[in-house]
Amino acid sequence: MTRRLTALALALVLALSLTGCWEAEPEPDDFWGDELPPEEQETSRREPAQISDFTLPYLSGQTFDPVTCIDGVQQTVGALLYEPLFTLDNSFAPQPVLCEHSSCDAQALTWTFALRSAVFSDGTALTANDVLAAYRRAAESARYGARFANVASMKAQDAHTLIVTLTQANGSFPALLDIPIVKAGTENDLVPLGTGPYVYTTAADGAALTVNPHWQGSSLPLERIALAAVKDNDTALSRFASRSVHFLCLDPTGTGARTVGGAVESTDVPTAAMQYLGFNLSRTPLNDAAVRRAMSGVIDRGTLVSSLLSGHGTAAQLPIAPQDADYPKTYEYRTTAEEYAAALETAGVTAARPRSLTLLVNEENAFKRAVAESLCAQLTTAALTVTVRELPWGEYAAALEAGSFDLYLGEVRLTADWDAGVLLDAGGALNYGGFVSEQLSGLNDAFLLGGNASAERYVKGFAEETPFAPLLFKSKTVLTPSGLVDGMTPTASDPFYGFADWRFHLSGSES
Template structure:
């Protein structure tokens, strides 16, 4: 009788569970779900065995599954289950060897990458240096990776070694090589990952490989795939509980709304939201003015309100999770209404007018721009907020028709700031021209090992003095899972299945 009373209490508790809103970070807790049990008579009948755990994911079955050349987001989300990279960036953006056993360079210009021995693709063919080189050369020519690999002049492979030659020294090249390696350029190439695409009577699924070289335990042997060719299909299928997981940008432009009972697992990205300043004309030409503006920005309020905690405040242009981030340096130009007001008064700028431009296509960014405008007015400036369409916004930046602009950039995994801040940088809309700044950017990019932290500290110290941009925050990506069905997730940028062996399904 006590057993039956316990079951009834447990059932009542489960019915009281409500839908869960988004959580702050990837440490979201999961409640283990149990199968319901009905009891009649004396209660001595054996309980039925629980149904095996299952997982269904979305895919566009008619689109390419190629991890580099494909364009469908659902299929690209599945890529880490089928394909593996030479290196994987962990939660602190450090490159962890996967298919590669080591990487070495004496000058940062020529890198030799040694592959692990004995790895095969799912069709039994071996992973060789030439195959890996072909895959990386395909990435160089692809829309997704051509900018990331813009400094590569050649890639070749022989035996189990891949040689990468650069035109600009990079002391952290492995951070750029979290690129999935596929065996060919077809729509369904084989990979070295833990699962393979299988088809039965026209239905596609992911089946666990018996000869996967890592040999780690997998949470499920077969993952069913359900068709979702449009974003509306993805939303409706997840909201109905038919799909167990989706990878989304909750603060993205035209982000779809999800409903139902779900958990949110946030992960760090390299998408930096920043305030750009016109260093060549107008009020922001002087570094002292730019420093005063930086101290007026309350990043925490922007993260908490405008980005609903799906971002992380940052006082430096590197993610706070990175070991390169120094909290003391980040606080140098931290929020201080009093210091900002005093500096503007000393500079006799109280009441002066500035123009802040923002792209209207993203609701979160417009909201953040409005908050920044209010913060600047609170310290004594008069702000004209110019809300522009995307094309007009890009034209204004190119023409320098602004004092301030709210920008967003996706940095590479090595946090190369040259495109944003160097004198010749393609994204240097503020037109900051500084020889010492260029030298420090180059020194940081080429530094290896222990010298990299020192080079980063030197660069960030100078950026605090000059304030050519004001870092605001790094956006988070989000994985949504059905409530209580999955636990143990630790997603990272580009791989929501990171450390899949720790997952538990119920």
């Protein structure tokens, strides 16, 4: 979804997230300000920005290594320097990039990846050893380590073939491999070598990205992309506001905010960042699956997204992003107020025997506070009172670890195979509520193996147990000056997805 806004105050992102995109925390009233009348929006769309060079911000002196670089602008630039085996499209389906062909055994435990013929920017050929070295480093990193939790071994069978053996079957394993590859041995360089469409260069007129002479892909819309050094993300945002940089990828509902005026074009990109309502199953009536199911069904997720997140997300009742082609929408359901009251009454919560619960939320994020307040209002009845308890991040995390909560508002970035084991498996790192069900964990494992039947069994079992209540999947936002570029198709995996088809309108030229 693209929005075009003229002369508006735009609340934007400053703080970095742990998941590779910036987080922001504007006040939860109107993120975009007052919308322009349709005819004014259309007029602004037709007026190209007076920009002669497309410019990206970058952190001078900081590594571009995709495994260890700082979240934010370095990753955005890196998307033009490095390529993964697979990238994810807007439905989170893996699309081959450096992989020519992939296959797995019948149990989906051993995967074979045949590499396409590709060349690094120094003219040397990509090999399976380069991919292996990148994955071994990624497996030890905070950014990508969780993706390799079920990897038993990795080896280069020959120069063009990588073999990965898993401890747990996963028919969607390629969806985890949108990890950029650098040439082995250059990872400690400030700008490791890649196979991407551009290379980092410096000249008298400054740093820039220029076309990789060994690039084997499609023709590119720009021969040169200027780079502007910034010292931090505040500076990047300021330079965007002054139109000296022209592209930002950010989280409009994270922690921290500033205001940007002028004509801005905004494109929302679906992500795998899921917000959910967590339950402590040691507390009455939350130990009753029927109550948890009724609570999930009574929540108006559409209002949470449209009113409190200003549309920057997608409502979801199941732990799979709705953009996924296999999202089982038929298993969504609504609970009436009467059904909710009946479930509470069966669990012993009545007007004569009322109950109070508290919902924990991280106080630093205004969007999350607003969502928590709305959830409390929606879940409160004559018999049940739900109130918000705001805590600083450290105290919030400690309370979850100690189990000192009734309900909490959580957020997790799932992988694109939609493995929710971290939340529902016994011993899962985010299973704060103490949910234990070998049956549902087994259904999740079967779901990862693949097949429509196993997916339906999993979501049916999930809806019956409701170990936690998914609320929505957040969107991140790509910002450009209005009128600068047409045909943008950024994805959560690649902000420059389909870059060959983008059309730039630069002053003095047409590209």
